[in-house]
Amino acid sequence: xxxxxxxxxxxxxxxxxxxxTRQLRAxxxxxxxxSWLLGGVAIALFADSGLMELLLFGLLTIAVKGVxxxxxxxxxxxLGLAGRRETAYYVRFPTALLMGAAxxxxxxxxxxxxxYTHQLLPESVLxxxxxxxxxxxxxxxxxxxAILQVAGLLAAENGLLLVGLVLAPDLSLLIEFAIVxxxxxxxxxxxxxVARMHQEVASTDTSELTRLRG
Amino acid sequence: xxxxxxxLCLLAVPMLTAVTSVLVRQDSTRYALVVPSSLITMGLALTxxxxxxxxxxxxxxxxxxxxxDFSAVVLLVVVIVSAxxxxxxxxxxxxPEQGHVLRRGELRKYFSLFHLFTFTMxxxxxxxxxxxxxxxxxxxxxxxxxxxxxxxxxxxxxxxxKFLILAVAGELIALLGFxxxxxxxxAALGSAYNFSIxxxxxxxxxxxxxxxxxxxxxxxxxxxxxxxxxxMHTWLPDAHSQAPAPVCAMLSxxxxxxxxxxxxxxxxxxxxxxxxxxxxxxxxxxxxxLLSMTIGVVFLISQxxxxxxxxxxxxxxxxLIAAGFxxxxxxxxxxxxxxxxxxxxxxxxxxxxxxxxxxxxxxxSIAEVRGVVRVAPATxxxxxxxxxxxxxxxPFGLFVSEFSIxxxxxxQPNWGSxxxxxxxxxxxxxxxxxxxxxxxxxxxNAQPSETRAELGLPVLVPGFAVLAALLILGVWIPGPLxxxxxxxxxxxxx
Numbered sequence: 001x002x003x004x005x006x007x008x009x010x011x012x013x014x015x016x017x018x019x020x021t022r023q024l025r026a027x028x029x030x031x032x033x034x035s036w037l038l039g040g041v042a043i044a045l046f047a048d049s050g051l052m053e054l055l056l057f058g059l060l061t062i063a064v065k066g067v068x069x070x071x072x073x074x075x076x077x078x079l080g081l082a083g084r085r086e087t088a089y090y091v092r093f094p095t096a097l098l099m100g101a102a103x104x105x106x107x108x109x110x111x112x113x114x115x116y117t118h119q120l121l122p123e124s125v126l127x128x129x130x131x132x133x134x135x136x137x138x139x140x141x142x143x144x145x146a147i148l149q150v151a152g153l154l155a156a157e158n159g160l161l162l163v164g165l166v167l168a169p170d171l172s173l174l175i176e177f178a179i180v181x182x183x184x185x186x187x188x189x190x191x192x193x194v195a196r197m198h199q200e201v202a203s204t205d206t207s208e209l210t211r212l213r214g
Numbered sequence: 215x216x217x218x219x220x221x222l223c224l225l226a227v228p229m230l231t232a233v234t235s236v237l238v239r240q241d242s243t244r245y246a247l248v249v250p251s252s253l254i255t256m257g258l259a260l261t262x263x264x265x266x267x268x269x270x271x272x273x274x275x276x277x278x279x280x281x282x283d284f285s286a287v288v289l290l291v292v293v294i295v296s297a298x299x300x301x302x303x304x305x306x307x308x309x310p311e312q313g314h315v316l317r318r319g320e321l322r323k324y325f326s327l328f329h330l331f332t333f334t335m336x337x338x339x340x341x342x343x344x345x346x347x348x349x350x351x352x353x354x355x356x357x358x359x360x361x362x363x364x365x366x367x368x369x370x371x372x373x374x375x376k377f378l379i380l381a382v383a384g385e386l387i388a389l390l391g392f393x394x395x396x397x398x399x400x401a402a403l404g405s406a407y408n409f410s411i412x413x414x415x416x417x418x419x420x421x422x423x424x425x426x427x428x429x430x431x432x433x434x435x436x437x438x439x440x441x442x443x444x445x446m447h448t449w450l451p452d453a454h455s456q457a458p459a460p461v462c463a464m465l466s467x468x469x470x471x472x473x474x475x476x477x478x479x480x481x482x483x484x485x486x487x488x489x490x491x492x493x494x495x496x497x498x499x500x501x502x503x504l505l506s507m508t509i510g511v512v513f514l515i516s517q518x519x520x521x522x523x524x525x526x527x528x529x530x531x532x533x534l535i536a537a538g539f540x541x542x543x544x545x546x547x548x549x550x551x552x553x554x555x556x557x558x559x560x561x562x563x564x565x566x567x568x569x570x571x572x573x574x575x576x577x578x579s580i581a582e583v584r585g586v587v588r589v590a591p592a593t594x595x596x597x598x599x600x601x602x603x604x605x606x607x608x609p610f611g612l613f614v615s616e617f618s619i620x621x622x623x624x625x626q627p628n629w630g631s632x633x634x635x636x637x638x639x640x641x642x643x644x645x646x647x648x649x650x651x652x653x654x655x656x657x658x659n660a661q662p663s664e665t666r667a668e669l670g671l672p673v674l675v676p677g678f679a680v681l682a683a684l685l686i687l688g689v690w691i692p693g694p695l696x697x698x699x700x701x702x703x704x705x706x707x708x
Binding site: 114146167190 | 343345346348349352353356359360363366367368369371372373374375376378379382383385386387389390393394396397400401405406407409422424425428451452455456
């Protein structure tokens with residue numbers, strides 16, 4: 001049990017990298033590490049419970065989200081100048097940090113309010129999972145760069161999968177399949193649109209895209 | 215054929231058409247596939263619905279696939295809208311007035327994604343496993359976002375990006391809701407159970423009420439983003455104003471309803487266990503509905519672009535549908551179900567009209583289109599009668615469905631929401647019909663030299679077909695449809 005909690009705590013720590021980083025490449029690496037850790041939680045759970053689905057879940061997570069998706073994202077960040085750019089926020093940086101802290105707290109408080117039947121993991125992991133979900137969604141809304149917005153959604157998905165491991169370990173593999181499918185298509189479609197963005201505005205800064213109003 | 219085979223064929227036809235559209239070399243082959251494919255899909259769907267009406271819900275492949283009266287209503291909407299939009303797409307891209315010069319491979323991309331989009335929506339309608347339902351609704355986003363960016367300039371790209379990011383964020387929140395819904399059944403059904411609609415439906419009152427209720431709220435907010443409910447609707451007017459007209463018809467007419475299907479499905483599964491707190495779930499639905507109607511109507515008033523005007527009308531109409539389900543009176547629910555069908559038909563007609571106006575006038579600005587009736591009378595008839603139909607004027611189908619919802623709402627002890635809905639519908643009617651009548655009859659800056667030139671028959675035929683259907687639904691609901699709507703309302707208000 002301790003191994004899972006430590007791994008989950010590390011996931012939360014890595015997620016903060018999405019908030020503080022100024023480098024696209026660092027965000028992509030953070031996502032890769034986060035996925036490896038999530039895979040680790042599932043495999044440790046498999047060792048505890050013997051639930052075969054969890055082993056598959058872990059391996060799939062590491063293969064697809066720890067290796068393939070970061071590779072695709074790295075190739076996208078290599079386009080143009082995106083890899084070296086300072087990546088801006090829609091909000092000021094200290095505000096972003098404060099929001100991150102507040103959202104983490106919100107995640108933990110929400111976890112105590114959900115009256116779920118205890119399965120394999122303690123409540124603290126649910127708190128971490130919800131915090132990761134919220135931090136990911138926050139990254140998506142607060143960052144200007146398209147690739148970081150995508151990374152935020154992907155991080156949120158990892159948080160959601162961790163929620164799944166806590167609430168419904170038996171459903172996890174099914175949800176994992178759904179999400180993996182989702183992510184692969186999402187990364188393809190988003191990658192296509194990011195390439196289009198380079199073509200149109202010569203950057204991946206979404207604050208250039210503000211013509212539609214009303 | 216067995217039911218499973220029929221269901222699999224229903225899924226296979228649009229999928230195979232999509233694959234073929236990628237593989238073939240000639241654009242003429244791609245065009246030739248559209249109508250047969252949508253006719254076969256429609257035939258299969260109607261056969262399944264006929265069996266459903268005589269033998270009850272269809273379960274197949276260990277409940278992975280499931281069709282009951284409620285999902286059948288949405289399936290009907292999807293196959294009809296997709297057939298109309300498909301037929302219109304062919305006419306639109308081949309029309310001599312089409313301003314956009316098609317580049318190599320553009321039609322391959324368009325038609326393969328179009329059929330894929332239909333496929334994902336059909337999967338959403340027939341999925342029995344809730345994880346599959348989530349996956350299918352999510353997949354509709356990925357099939358449609360590149361279609362929004364079809365014209366490939368800065369504004370469509372912005373619209374597609376906004377749509378993608380907001381929709382995916384919403385879908386993640388909805389997935390959290392589905393996870394909680396699964397967790398709500400663990401106490402009654404064990405930790406590993408089949409997460410399917412019939413199983414959860416049978417467990418009914420034994421689900422954990424607080425988890426199921428929380429799950430529904432998250433699905434409402436999450437998929438509400440995709441269904442165009444305010445205040446998460448902000449992507450909708452952008453996407454609907456930038457996509458090609460037939461894609462707008464698919465987005466507004468079919469896709470929004472698929473998201474609504476998922477929301478109402480979870481509502482119907484979570485309600486039995488909620489007991490005394492069921493009212494809170496319905497109140498949330500009603501609240502989002504009324505807010506969407508209000509925001510939709512407010513933005514209708516200030517629009518200068520007729521495609522955005524139609525998009526805000528969709529926000530208003532989806533709000534009305536949500537409100538109808540939220541009120542929960544049998545009459546309001548039947549009204550909301552019929553509204554799903556009539557609104558889809560009318561909105562498809564109006565977006566095809568928008569396409570025709572764009573072909574003829576090369577603009578989406580309301581102020582720059584004047585005197586349609588003088589230059590193209592048949593187009594003008596479709597525009598003005600279509601506007602009246604979607605506004606909810608009798609004798610068209612929307613009048614019947616809107617009237618049922620309002621009457622159902624006024625029959626409640628708390629009749630205030632009914633009065634609000636009626637008032638908003640009235641303002642919405644004026645705000646929608648006025649600009650279209652200015653465009654049809656107005657003088658403005660019409661060039662006297664402009665010659666009379668009607669658009670070709672192929673772009674007009676789908677519109678007249680819809681108009682006929684709306685007129686029929688306004689005066690007479692066919693027996694099988696009536697049975698289907700009643701069956702669906704029983705499923706929803708279980």
